[in-house]
Amino acid sequence: MVAEQLFGVVPNFSDGRRADVIDAICRALQVPGAHLVFRQADPDHNRLDTTVLGDRDAVAHAALSGARVAVALIDMEHHTGGHPRMGAADVIPFMPVRGVTMDDCVELARSFAKELATSLDLPVYLYDRAALVPERASLAEVRKGEFEGLRDAVARGERLPDFGPHALGAAGATAVGAREPLIAFNVYLDGTDEESARAIARRVRTSGGGLPALRAIGFLVPERGCVTVSMNLVDHEVTGIVDAFDAVAREAAARGLRITDSEIVGLVPEAALGDGDIARVRLRGFDADRQVLERQIEGAR
Structure with missing residues (x-):
């Protein structure tokens, strides 16, 4: 593939257990012209992360194709897992990789969201840089209450989707966005x-x-019998992996908690x-050949 323009899409699906x-x-x-460069199924979070x-x-064709299968096979009424979620095809963010602007990704996300809602009869919310209303720039705000809370809110006529039906079925809803690459x-x-994880x-x-360019949530991972502080590093040049680790370590020590390990999910510059x-930082399961962004870009050329 000649890759003068290279887009990325990072679909996250709500199943990390059923092979x-x-x-x-x-x-x-894996549609023509698209390269699945990363997949990681996490049974504790019950979540599949792909790039x-x-x-x-x-990338639009690939994301729609993957979402179609997820919607058919994942029932959110029976879903459990550590990670916040609201739908079978939970989040689908587009990002610029090479020769692409953020405006290109915003336009793509918005057109894709309409197609996704129409094709799969699915409630779709636009978030981050693609958001149509300011409060939906935050994914946490869009996903507040998770599947169950959002389902009930929409049934009351509140928090209605940007596209698609005003009701959540078994497949839940999907958030489609445009954002810069993050860690x-x-x-x-x-x-x-x-509660300590949330406080940290x-x-x-x-x-x-706390630290600039850092988003974080804390939650229980019952399958591992532990808690996690799950972070998005929005700009690693401002706040890096070691910075984030050290900040969590300080707060954990103040509460008498010990760090067991850490992980990078997806690609990293x-x-x-x-x-x-x-x-x-005690990284667990990190594979540079699979997870370093530049190596995957070269493979997609």
Whole structure:
């Protein structure tokens, strides 16, 4: 593929446990012109994280194809897992990779959202840079209350979707967005004190007066018998992986909690790993060949 223009899309699906469902979704993402460069199924979060690179039409086709399978196979009425979620095809953000502007991604996200809602009869919300209303720029605000809370709110005529039916069925709803590439970084703590994890997240994130360019939530991971502080590093040059780890470590120590390990979910720019202290963040399962963004870009050319 000649990749003068390279878009990325990072669909997250609400199944990380059933191998047949995971494989079916991943097969559906592999359409002509699109490259599935990353997949990670997390049984604790019960979530599948994927990344697809390609031209504009290819990534849109891939995302629609994957969503179609997810909607058919995932029933949110029976879904459990540690990660916040509101739909089978939970979030579908588009991002610029090479030769693409954010405006290009916003336009693509908005047109894709309409197509997704129409094709799959699915409630769709636009978020981040693609949001049509300011309060929906925050994914946490869109997903507030998760599937159950959003379903009930929409039934009351509140928090209606931007596109699609004004009711949530078994497949829930989907958030479609446009954003810059970010780093998803989770730090795991021993014990099951969920309130402490939430308090740590509030302290370290930007909105709580913590580190700049950092979003964070804390929640229980019952399958592992621990809690996690799940973070998005919006700009690793402002707040890096080690910075985020150290901030969580300080807050955890103040509460008598111990960090067990951490993980990077999805792709990461090579420059974000350049700090010599990266070894001390206790990364679990990191594979540079699979997860360094630049290596995947070269493979998609």
